[in-house]
Amino acid sequence: MTLDIQIQDGVVAASATTTVKLSGSLDTVTAPELERHLAPLLAKQGGVKELVFDLAQLKFISSAGLRVFASARKQLKERGGQASFIHLQPQIREVFDIIKALPGVAVFQDIDELDRYLAARQRSHTEK
Amino acid sequence: MKLELHATPEEVMRAVDTLRDFARAQCVSEKTVFDLALALEECASNIINHAFKRDASQKFSVTFDCNGSEMFVELRDSGPCFDPTRVECKAPANEDDPPGGWGIQLVHYYMDALQYTRDGNENVLRLTKRLTRHAGTT
Numbered sequence: 001m002t003l004d005i006q007i008q009d010g011v012v013a014a015s016a017t018t019t020v021k022l023s024g025s026l027d028t029v030t031a032p033e034l035e036r037h038l039a040p041l042l043a044k045q046g047g048v049k050e051l052v053f054d055l056a057q058l059k060f061i062s063s064a065g066l067r068v069f070a071s072a073r074k075q076l077k078e079r080g081g082q083a084s085f086i087h088l089q090p091q092i093r094e095v096f097d098i099i100k101a102l103p104g105v106a107v108f109q110d111i112d113e114l115d116r117y118l119a120a121r122q123r124s125h126t127e128k
Numbered sequence: 129m130k131l132e133l134h135a136t137p138e139e140v141m142r143a144v145d146t147l148r149d150f151a152r153a154q155c156v157s158e159k160t161v162f163d164l165a166l167a168l169e170e171c172a173s174n175i176i177n178h179a180f181k182r183d184a185s186q187k188f189s190v191t192f193d194c195n196g197s198e199m200f201v202e203l204r205d206s207g208p209c210f211d212p213t214r215v216e217c218k219a220p221a222n223e224d225d226p227p228g229g230w231g232i233q234l235v236h237y238y239m240d241a242l243q244y245t246r247d248g249n250e251n252v253l254r255l256t257k258r259l260t261r262h263a264g265t266t
Binding site: 027060063 | 140
């Protein structure tokens with residue numbers, strides 16, 4: 001099984017957001033491929049702040065893939081950004097849950113739920 | 129069924145794909161296929177990354193077997209003596225650091241039994257999974 005990676009820029013809740021759609025298998029062979037695709041997005045100069053991983057078509061994940069997510073999340077957090085996850089299939093969600101790989105991670109059912117979350121977060125920042 | 133594999137990620141996934149085909153031929157559920165594939169990926173990745181340090185010239189073997197109600201996956205490698213069943217899952221120093229032992233934690237969760245033995249100069253890890261089958265099959 002291979003991994004297909006599609007990267008799209010967009011706007012969610014008035015925030016510039018980059019969505020990474022993953023299809024197939026995120027495993028010991030394909031995790032380095034994802035790392036290479038994410039590198040420019042996570043660069044300190046010109047990188048993004050809001051990264052959304054759409055996992056609707058992700059069929060398989062192992063700890064190699066989870067480590068890529070954990071690394072991306074850490075780098076985004078260091079610059080005040082965030083990694084969010086939408087459309088987790090049950091078997092993928094179970095892997096996340098078992099090892100609590102990403103404590104406090106932002107996981108949403110769909111783009112609408114993410115939109116409401118980001119809008120609320122923006123209001124919170126504006127009011128401070 | 130027995131596979132002889134070089135210590136590379138591509139060979140690990142070749143073994144995983146072969147196990148998927150083998151499991152589906154036993155009419156087990158797709159959830160069980162996922163569980164077996166994940167456990168094999170984690171154990172075989174440990175062998176190539178830790179026992180053989182990505183030395184592609186090294187070889188290890190994987191054997192699949194099924195007795196009708198359970199499936200067995202056995203991995204053999206000639207790396208240094210290492211019992212993965214005794215690995216502790218270390219908590220991360222802070223929430224952004226990955227903890228150690230994620231892979232073996234997943235294997236413990238998805239398999240019903242893990243048995244390690246040292247056989248001569250080989251590590252032998254045997255995974256056991258009780259089978260659930262597609263509805264309508266016995």
